Amino acid sequence: MVKFIIRRLGFMLLTMFIVSIAIFAISEIAPGNIARNILGPFATPEQEASFLAQLGLDQPLHIRYITWLVGSDWRAERLIGMPLRRIKKPDTEFYEWWAVEPDGTLVRWKLDGEDLIALRLQPDGTVQESLDNERWQTDEAGISTFWGVDTHNRAVMWEKGGGQTYWMRAKAAGWWVEQPGGAREYIPLQKGLLRGDPGESVKTGRPVGDALLRRLQNSILLAAIAFVIVMPLALVLGLLAGLNEGKALDRILSVGGLATTATPNFATGIFLILIFAVWLKWLPGATVFASERAAFENPKMLILPVMTLTLIELGYVLRITRASMVEVMNASYIRTAFLKGLPYWRIVFKHAIRNALMAPITVIMLHVNWLMGGIVVVEAIFGFPGLGRYLLDAALYKDVFAIEAGAMVMVMLAVGTQLVADIIYTFLNPRIRYA
Amino acid sequence: MAVSEKVMPSISARPSFWLRLRDALAPLLASKVALVGLALVLFWVLVAIFAPFLTPYSPREQDADAMNLGPSAGHPLGTDHLGRDLWSRLVYGSRLILVLAPLSVLCSLAVGTTLGLLAGYFGGLIDEVVMRLLDAMMAFPAVLLYLIIIAAVGASATNVVIAITIAGAPGIARLVRSLTMDIRTRDYIAAAQLRGESPFYIMWVEILPNARGPIIVDAMLRVGYAVFAIGTLGFLGLGLPPPAPDWGSMVCAGRRYIWSNPWAVLWPSLAISSLVVGLNLFADGLREETMRYQ
Amino acid sequence: MRVDFEQITDMDYRIKTPILKVENLAISYETRKGDVPAVRDVSFEIRRGETHGIVGESGCGKSTVAFSIVNFLGRNGRIVGGSILFQGQELRGRGEEELRRLRGDQIAMVYQDPMSALNPSLRIGDQLSEVLIVHRNLSKKAAYEKCIDMLKRVYMPDPEAVMLRYPHQLSGGQQQRVVIAMALLNNPALLIMDEPTTALDVTVEAAVLDLIDELRREFDTAIMYISHNLGVIARVSDLVGVMYAGEMVERAAVEEVFLNPLHPYTQGLMRCVPKLGLSKESSYLYPIRGRVPSPAELPPGCIFEPRCDYARPQCQQAHPELREVAPGHFARCHFAEEIAAQKWQPPQDLIPDLAALAARKPEVAEPILRLQQVKTYYEQERKSLASLLGLGQARYVKAVDDVSLEVPRGCTLGVVGESGCGKSTLAKTIVGLEPLTDGRVEFMGFDISVPVSKRDLSLIKELQMVFQNPDSTMNPSFSVGYQIGRPLRRFRGVPRHQVRDEVIRLLEAVKLDASYYDRLPRQLSGGEKQRVGIARAFAARPNLVLCDEPVSSLDVSVQAAVLNLLLEIQQKYGTTMLFIAHDLSVVRFFSDFVAVMYLGKICEIGPAEAIYAPPYHPYTEALLSAVPIPDPSADQKRIRLSGTVPSALHPPSGCRFHTRCPRKIGEICEREIPPCQHVTAEHRIYCHIPLEELRRIEPVVTVK
Ligand SMILES: Nc1ncnc2c1ncn2[C@@H]1O[C@H](COP(=O)(O)OP(=O)(O)OP(=O)(O)O)[C@@H](O)[C@H]1O
Ligand code: SF4
Ligand code: SF4
Numbered sequence A: 001m002v003k004f005i006i007r008r009l010g011f012m013l014l015t016m017f018i019v020s021i022a023i024f025a026i027s028e029i030a031p032g033n034i035a036r037n038i039l040g041p042f043a044t045p046e047q048e049a050s051f052l053a054q055l056g057l058d059q060p061l062h063i064r065y066i067t068w069l070v071g072s073d074w075r076a077e078r079l080i081g082m083p084l085r086r087i088k089k090p091d092t093e094f095y096e097w098w099a100v101e102p103d104g105t106l107v108r109w110k111l112d113g114e115d116l117i118a119l120r121l122q123p124d125g126t127v128q129e130s131l132d133n134e135r136w137q138t139d140e141a142g143i144s145t146f147w148g149v150d151t152h153n154r155a156v157m158w159e160k161g162g163g164q165t166y167w168m169r170a171k172a173a174g175w176w177v178e179q180p181g182g183a184r185e186y187i188p189l190q191k192g193l194l195r196g197d198p199g200e201s202v203k204t205g206r207p208v209g210d211a212l213l214r215r216l217q218n219s220i221l222l223a224a225i226a227f228v229i230v231m232p233l234a235l236v237l238g239l240l241a242g243l244n245e246g247k248a249l250d251r252i253l254s255v256g257g258l259a260t261t262a263t264p265n266f267a268t269g270i271f272l273i274l275i276f277a278v279w280l281k282w283l284p285g286a287t288v289f290a291s292e293r294a295a296f297e298n299p300k301m302l303i304l305p306v307m308t309l310t311l312i313e314l315g316y317v318l319r320i321t322r323a324s325m326v327e328v329m330n331a332s333y334i335r336t337a338f339l340k341g342l343p344y345w346r347i348v349f350k351h352a353i354r355n356a357l358m359a360p361i362t363v364i365m366l367h368v369n370w371l372m373g374g375i376v377v378v379e380a381i382f383g384f385p386g387l388g389r390y391l392l393d394a395a396l397y398k399d400v401f402a403i404e405a406g407a408m409v410m411v412m413l414a415v416g417t418q419l420v421a422d423i424i425y426t427f428l429n430p431r432i433r434y435a
Numbered sequence B: 001m002a003v004s005e006k007v008m009p010s011i012s013a014r015p016s017f018w019l020r021l022r023d024a025l026a027p028l029l030a031s032k033v034a035l036v037g038l039a040l041v042l043f044w045v046l047v048a049i050f051a052p053f054l055t056p057y058s059p060r061e062q063d064a065d066a067m068n069l070g071p072s073a074g075h076p077l078g079t080d081h082l083g084r085d086l087w088s089r090l091v092y093g094s095r096l097i098l099v100l101a102p103l104s105v106l107c108s109l110a111v112g113t114t115l116g117l118l119a120g121y122f123g124g125l126i127d128e129v130v131m132r133l134l135d136a137m138m139a140f141p142a143v144l145l146y147l148i149i150i151a152a153v154g155a156s157a158t159n160v161v162i163a164i165t166i167a168g169a170p171g172i173a174r175l176v177r178s179l180t181m182d183i184r185t186r187d188y189i190a191a192a193q194l195r196g197e198s199p200f201y202i203m204w205v206e207i208l209p210n211a212r213g214p215i216i217v218d219a220m221l222r223v224g225y226a227v228f229a230i231g232t233l234g235f236l237g238l239g240l241p242p243p244a245p246d247w248g249s250m251v252c253a254g255r256r257y258i259w260s261n262p263w264a265v266l267w268p269s270l271a272i273s274s275l276v277v278g279l280n281l282f283a284d285g286l287r288e289e290t291m292r293y294q
Numbered sequence C: 001m002r003v004d005f006e007q008i009t010d011m012d013y014r015i016k017t018p019i020l021k022v023e024n025l026a027i028s029y030e031t032r033k034g035d036v037p038a039v040r041d042v043s044f045e046i047r048r049g050e051t052h053g054i055v056g057e058s059g060c061g062k063s064t065v066a067f068s069i070v071n072f073l074g075r076n077g078r079i080v081g082g083s084i085l086f087q088g089q090e091l092r093g094r095g096e097e098e099l100r101r102l103r104g105d106q107i108a109m110v111y112q113d114p115m116s117a118l119n120p121s122l123r124i125g126d127q128l129s130e131v132l133i134v135h136r137n138l139s140k141k142a143a144y145e146k147c148i149d150m151l152k153r154v155y156m157p158d159p160e161a162v163m164l165r166y167p168h169q170l171s172g173g174q175q176q177r178v179v180i181a182m183a184l185l186n187n188p189a190l191l192i193m194d195e196p197t198t199a200l201d202v203t204v205e206a207a208v209l210d211l212i213d214e215l216r217r218e219f220d221t222a223i224m225y226i227s228h229n230l231g232v233i234a235r236v237s238d239l240v241g242v243m244y245a246g247e248m249v250e251r252a253a254v255e256e257v258f259l260n261p262l263h264p265y266t267q268g269l270m271r272c273v274p275k276l277g278l279s280k281e282s283s284y285l286y287p288i289r290g291r292v293p294s295p296a297e298l299p300p301g302c303i304f305e306p307r308c309d310y311a312r313p314q315c316q317q318a319h320p321e322l323r324e325v326a327p328g329h330f331a332r333c334h335f336a337e338e339i340a341a342q343k344w345q346p347p348q349d350l351i352p353d354l355a356a357l358a359a360r361k362p363e364v365a366e367p368i369l370r371l372q373q374v375k376t377y378y379e380q381e382r383k384s385l386a387s388l389l390g391l392g393q394a395r396y397v398k399a400v401d402d403v404s405l406e407v408p409r410g411c412t413l414g415v416v417g418e419s420g421c422g423k424s425t426l427a428k429t430i431v432g433l434e435p436l437t438d439g440r441v442e443f444m445g446f447d448i449s450v451p452v453s454k455r456d457l458s459l460i461k462e463l464q465m466v467f468q469n470p471d472s473t474m475n476p477s478f479s480v481g482y483q484i485g486r487p488l489r490r491f492r493g494v495p496r497h498q499v500r501d502e503v504i505r506l507l508e509a510v511k512l513d514a515s516y517y518d519r520l521p522r523q524l525s526g527g528e529k530q531r532v533g534i535a536r537a538f539a540a541r542p543n544l545v546l547c548d549e550p551v552s553s554l555d556v557s558v559q560a561a562v563l564n565l566l567l568e569i570q571q572k573y574g575t576t577m578l579f580i581a582h583d584l585s586v587v588r589f590f591s592d593f594v595a596v597m598y599l600g601k602i603c604e605i606g607p608a609e610a611i612y613a614p615p616y617h618p619y620t621e622a623l624l625s626a627v628p629i630p631d632p633s634a635d636q637k638r639i640r641l642s643g644t645v646p647s648a649l650h651p652p653s654g655c656r657f658h659t660r661c662p663r664k665i666g667e668i669c670e671r672e673i674p675p676c677q678h679v680t681a682e683h684r685i686y687c688h689i690p691l692e693e694l695r696r697i698e699p700v701v702t703v704k
């Protein structure tokens, strides 16, 4: 069995690998769109190119994939010749990259005209500026270059003296300036997904990872409440329906279950809002939290989203359980149990339920994919600040890094639950356990 | 020997067309659930076909004097925030969805069936590779896949169809693969191999027709999912671009005015729910009945 | 209503009152097409210590009768008439709770397919002990001890360990033993067994039948034993009831039924089954014409009338009653006495065939098919991660291992062996459906050691196959005409407009008429599908036809017709055949040469008559002594194999049979592969025992 689990783990990793490539490939197909999205329709092609270069989007796809997956700092470290370090800026959610000098001081640079200025972080948190032109390396053609870290968390190759001018877009200010010296190449510094840093949001400039984590907590809270309500209810109702196959109770439960599952999630949500918020005015129709962490502030706001999710899942689980129960109750070994003269409820509890629950548990876990779809929609309907909504906003804005990271998290959850389902299944099924 | 004649089952050699049609419909007519489903679906199909006769308004006609109205004689279901007639938008929206949904299912059927047949029939490495890819695809929550695809290529009717095709094909491929692997072991396949038939012939002529039952039921359910998905995309603002009378987009647009004009979100929600539920009831009833017949 | 037997001391009462008395039982199933009277007017009684056999072809209502006794007929079944007296008390109309107390306590049941009869997710111990816990209120510990005792009594090896296992960890024979032990736990008064050995191999079946017989004597139980196999019924029963289309048509003591059958149907059945030792030269199978009527469309008079050779006008009008024709011998026929007095004459239309078949005598010709050290291994699916990456050792199922044989032109080679011995794989290897691992297959002088996809069409045409399962032999989506026509067009280039005529000619050759041309497979019965399969195989006029168990899933009367048909066609086209079957009587009847296989190897091969007489290979001897013979007077040596067939993944060293061989001579059998000993030029035995000693073995079966 250990072998089995290891094998499943192997497949899971393989799947995640393929998925990561797929997500990456799909979402980076049209990077031009991002530039237009942010720069607006009037940017010149040079500006666009420069913009893309600053985001590292001009690199070939495989380099970008590697950067995204395992980061770019190690690549930059070799070019700069100094170790790099990422620190959290105090009292904000932003991170800063610094180069580490041999004595341990953190340093980065900026270009002022043709002068290189070193910024050194002092222990008290202030930054000390000093001219640092001796670091330029000049070649025969008189062009001086230098690889360093800039103030926007990029490794940059600065260049001057080629007689060229450089378009720079000040990231914070948003306007474009022409300069005699400038950056020729950028490597946006990133630790990479596998090292917990999926990059920065193109839209907000904030690190994706932290935002995701908070959103994920909210979503999991929502899903967990729904799960706790749905599972016992649906399993019990499904078993009841299965035991009464063909009778009125079964008919009502299975057709009702089909209808609630089939109704599109957003329609279910809309109906509930209309009934409970608009007409009856019992409950708020949207979740408006003062902060993203405030899911508990107003539990009343959770009622409708949870109800929507419950309705969506209830019917499905119920029907699967019912079908499984019907199948088991018609199996030969149940006939044997009857012919052994066992009391009805003993047959149901001892012989039927365990076998009947085997199928639903896996199917339900596989259904997590569906549930996530539901969560995206529910969060969109109620404005709930969760992972789904984050992704939706990112998709609408083509916020590449946010989409990629969010998608990976979602897929990881989906595949992870499937693994858990497999393991539960092996525990329930002695045929695999003792294989 | 009149008596012994009676003993033989009375199967005429070529049953007439009507008899065969009756046979084919028998399971359907036997299930009330399937009939209710069929009625719902037929209602929308008829509405879609006769759209121009059912409403005097065009779905895009705006009327600044009649914004966010409730139901009235002039506008039986009311108007939306731009003064467009809701009934006529629903009616024309049904055309849109009843074309796009089956179309995307057909596309995923084509892709999925081919992959499933290849993987199931040849097995081995082909199967392994195809299945690993499909596993990866199936690991995506469908909505996520739509989000990524639409985010990458933009919202349009074609892209919606493409997204749904991509999301649907793996499921069909898996189904067809398992059916193929089962049918492949039947003796008539061995008989075909012993006639030296090409793998192509065996896959498409010998195997596929025998897999059609479950595939048809599955496809029917998938049309339901496709309607569901198109609606959801519309609702999320990733569906057809604005003026189109897409039901999901109607809900999306009307949501801002839900307090002042609930009708604008109620009707399209009802419409899409009735269509999807109808399709599901129909497919489900059909499946139950065909299973009972076997 | 528990009747406590310990308190009834009056011996007379015990002997006189039957445990089970069924009178005029009638059962109907409700279906969409109306009520189907599945069982009508069935009466019989079973006494203490008696085994009552019930025999009949599929669908004649055997299981329905069995389940009606415990009132477990499913949702749509209903007892509509008659009475069921259990120990003198009426069972019909009793409440569910009362019946429940009886089931598993006083009345126990064992039915087919032991694997699905046991709950896959509960331990054997729990499944056994709960019978005692529920009915006897025993403590768990006491119940466990009794269960272990019972397992010992059914000769289960290592019962303590078995109690802790799950069903899938036992072999089929062991599972059936568990089910039987479960049934016997409460020492029931009545044991109902519905085809308990049908899913098992002959050697296992023989052991289970022995066990049943022994337990019956020991426990003095009344047993109702249901089977479609006349041989099994002859072996276990004291009394036999023959069922046909829902009615019991004959009932008598076992010798009476088999040696002196009165009803034309019973007589017909006896003539359908090949007797062990009879061959196609010396005998002929007389199939019953027509087919069993469906219970929804019964003939008005005698239900057997449409198929009866003795039918008279009266039979169409009056429905015969089951009456006592001779003392203790009941038959449902108006003319039973007359028929008993007459000697049976084959009907006119069969006589010419008989003459033709008697005339045949294949002269031994040059071999058309020659196998040299053929090996077919299946690579075991490897599930570990390492093996996925191509590391690790590949493991092989040696399905066919080093088989050499020759088939002369125009002759039939029969292949017998228990399931999993590699018979089918051998056939598939020859036709090219499985790739050869090693060795060489030669056909008509050509090397055909490549898969079918790499063979030339003209060679493919010469090698065709008839399959086992009638339900999967035809593609359900296409008409009979299309499926027979396809090989015609591919192989013989019959032009489109002539295909229909040619197909109809072929249909007629397999005794079907032109109206079948447009039928779909689901409109055919099993026997008809098999005929179409034969027509399709012979359409290309192949030189060699491989039949993989072509009749084993057919009822005996249909089986006879299909066997005759195969013989006739073979005669007509001079085809060579490889005939695979697990039924030794059928193989003996059909084949000129026989090969006996065990675990992928041939143990013995030679002319048919030589295989069935000493000298035997020890395995052949064991097989022969296990075959159920439909003749209660036959005397059969009792050799039972212990254990089960080892896995083909790790076959035993030396002689593969050594783990079970009752004549194993010592360590040499485990160490060395047995040599090939030639009894005659054609008859080979692979065994370490010297031929002289093998020659001294007595014949296994002697018919008085
Ligand atoms: N496709 C396969 N893959 C792996 N093992 C196989 C395969 N087919 C057969 N085997 C194994 O090969 C051995 C011989 O199988 P085969 O089907 O030839 O036996 P058989 O005598 O025809 O049995 P039966 O009477 O049950 O049909 C068995 O151990 C079986 O489990
Ligand atoms: S009653 Fe007539 S038809 Fe029936 S078995 Fe006797 S002779 Fe034949
Ligand atoms: S070689 Fe030995 S084990 Fe094998 S059959 Fe002969 S006596 Fe038995």
Ligand SMILES: [Mg+2]
Residues within 6 Å of the ligand: C423, C424
């Ligand atoms: Mg076989």
